[in-house]
Amino acid sequence: MKYLKGSNLIVFxxxxxxxxxxxxxxTLSDISQTPLRSISQAFSLVGLLYMMISLILSTRIRFFEDMMGGLDKVYEAHHIIGSISFVLIMHHPLLLAIQAIPHASQVVLYLFPSxxxxxxxxxxxxxxxxFSFLFMVVFKLPYHLWKRTHQMLGFAGILGGAHALNITSDIAVYMPLRYWMMGWIGVGAASFIYMLIFYYRLGSIYKYKVTRIERVLDIVNVYAQPITRKINFKPGQFAYVSFSNKGLGSEQHPFSFSSGPEDPELRFSIKMLGDYTVSIPQIKKGDFMYMKGPYGRFGEVYVNGTKPLVWIVGGIGVTPFLSMLRFQQNLLNERQIEMFYCFTTREGGVFTDEINQLTMKKKSIHVHEWCSTEKGQFSISQIETILHQYPDYDVQICGPGPMMDSLQMQLEVRGVSDDRIIFEKFQLI
Ligand SMILES: Cc1cc2nc3c(=O)[nH]c(=O)nc-3n(C[C@H](O)[C@H](O)[C@H](O)COP(=O)(O)OP(=O)(O)OC[C@H]3O[C@@H](n4cnc5c(N)ncnc54)[C@H](O)[C@@H]3O)c2cc1C
Incomplete structure (x- = not known):
């Protein structure tokens, strides 16, 4: 709930x-006379409202990003609200069925087709x-199957909405409630259809041509140039990317720009992790690259802030920092930055040379390489003397999930408040 700005709006x-x-x-006694039925109705209405809000939040509309401070926060809200709606909606038929006991025919009506x-x-x-929920929880699905299953939940929400509007209940008889719920169900359904059919077809899609591919160990640098329009991104942002290469299919995956906005070539640096990213080396010079975006707010504190910064970077989490380092290099003369670049083995520090080159002549940025097989696992206690030099600072972290969670706790116990710790999560789902 930490990032759930807009929660007041939800309560409202x-x-x-x-x-x-x-x-x-x-009369109010209509509610108290059949308490289980009443709770069930209230749960179903609120559950349906939350389901629709969750669908609306999934549209990646910039307004929500601005309101909540980043797409990762929007997705977090989408998941929390979606999960609550699931629990509430599940209780609706169960409570009705319990209330109907011992009338077997009515119990059956609430739980089985009739x-x-x-x-x-x-x-x-x-x-x-x-079934969608069980499937997602029980099996560790690859992303494309997870996504299809997840979409089924949206489809179920629309069916639930149609059910609510067609039964002879409070929604049918009290018009203000009917129009209120109709409005939400309509916008929720439109959001679902937009994401299912139109998102990848409408709006700004930037088409680039791959100019070269570079592989270093398990990281692939993909360079590209615009065919017509250049994508206007800020350092630290990311885009949803797909390629024309048949080996990769049409899936879109989020990747942070690892080039600076002013660089002549755009670059993504992609770690080969799962079924999609292991196929990235198949991309060839001349393939097309399509982008939706840009999204994200991670770089804002660097571009617009003034306080000293502590950058904690884990593995491939380096990409947004590379973009920031490459952006208006004169900024680096003005900001005090302590950068901790963490990797497991020496070879794993793939971008060490690039970072050293970019920061070589900059006095206000100090780069600390942290090879965990040599120095042990990175922790805040090991850098405390460095942090004590600064009376106030912001922290930007991007790395593996468990590392970020642990560092957040370590910082918080040292009195660094939430709003001073800025994350980029490489897992939106
Ligand atoms: C904001 C953001 C920026 C990122 N930047 C980079 C980067 O610069 N370099 C880099 O190497 N990786 C980056 N990632 C991670 C990258 O998107 C995943 O590693 C990649 O999608 C994994 O796909 P896969 O099928 O190979 O692996 P899988 O094993 O199928 O997926 C691993 C995990 O990645 C996530 N994921 C997979 N596919 C998608 C998708 N289409 N949309 C959203 N999440 C997905 C899921 O959480 C999944 O559990 C970023 C992720 C996010 C959210």
Whole structure:
């Protein structure tokens, strides 16, 4: 919940929904006489609202990024709100079924397909949600399958919305509640369809041509130049990228720019990790590269801030820092920066030479290489004397998830507040 800005707005929307639901009742005793049924109704309305908000948040619209301070925060909110909606919606038929005991035919109606079309919409939505969820939790799916399964949850949400609008319940009789929920279901459904069909076809897609490929160990540098329009990004940002190469298919993956915005060639530095990235070396000079974006706010504190910075970099998490280092090199004369570049083995410090070259003549940036097989695991206690030189500083971290979580805790116990620690998470899902 740490980054969940906009949570007040969610509470406000929840209150409106519940208030409309209460107003839909003739008397308050309608609620108290059948408590399980009432809780079930309230859960279903709020669950549906959250499901729609979660779908709306998945659209990567810049407004939400601005509001929450980065796409990773938006996705975090999307996951939290989506999970709460799942729990609430699951309880809806269960509570109704419990309330209906001992009337077996009614219990069956809430949980199994029947001749009633409106109920069936809800039952089918329920099954899709349960199976998608189990599939995602039980199996460690490769991303493309995970994504398809995840999309099924959105589809279930739309079916759930259709169910809510078609049953003879409070939504059917009280028009303010009906229009309120219709509005959310409509926008949620439009968001789902937009992401499913139009996101990759509409809007700004930047087309580049690959100019060269360079491989160093398990990292591949892909260089490219624009065919027509240049993408206008800030250092530390990322884009969703796909290639025309048949070996890679049309999947889009997020990668941070590792070149500076003013560099003559655009560069992504990609670590071969899973089924998609191991195929990156198949890319050839002349292939097309497509980008959606740019996204992210990671570099803002460097570009716009004034405080000294502590950069903690783990492995391939170096890419946004390379972009920052390459951006308006005169900035490096003005900012005090302590950069800790961490890698497991000496060879793993693939960008050491490049970083040293970029920072060689800059007095205000100090680069510390941290090879963990030589110095042990990087921790804040080992750099405390350096940090004590600065009365106030911001910290930017990009690296493996467990490393970032651990460093965040170590910094927080030393009194570094949340808003001074800026992350770039390489896992949005
Ligand atoms: C903001 C951001 C910036 C990134 N920058 C870089 C970079 O500069 N260099 C680099 O090497 N890697 C970067 N990554 C990570 C990179 O996107 C993943 O390593 C890559 O997508 C893994 O795909 P895979 O199929 O090879 O591996 P898999 O094993 O299938 O995936 C590993 C993990 O990567 C994530 N992932 C996979 N595919 C996607 C996708 N299409 N969209 C979102 N997440 C996905 C999932 O969390 C998955 O569990 C970045 C990620 C993010 C979110």
């Amino acid at each position: 929307l929840t209150c409106i929904t519940l208030a409309l639901w209460v107003l839909s009742k003739n 001749s009633l079309y409106a109920y069936n919409l809800g039952v089918v939505a329920l099954y899709i949600m349960i």
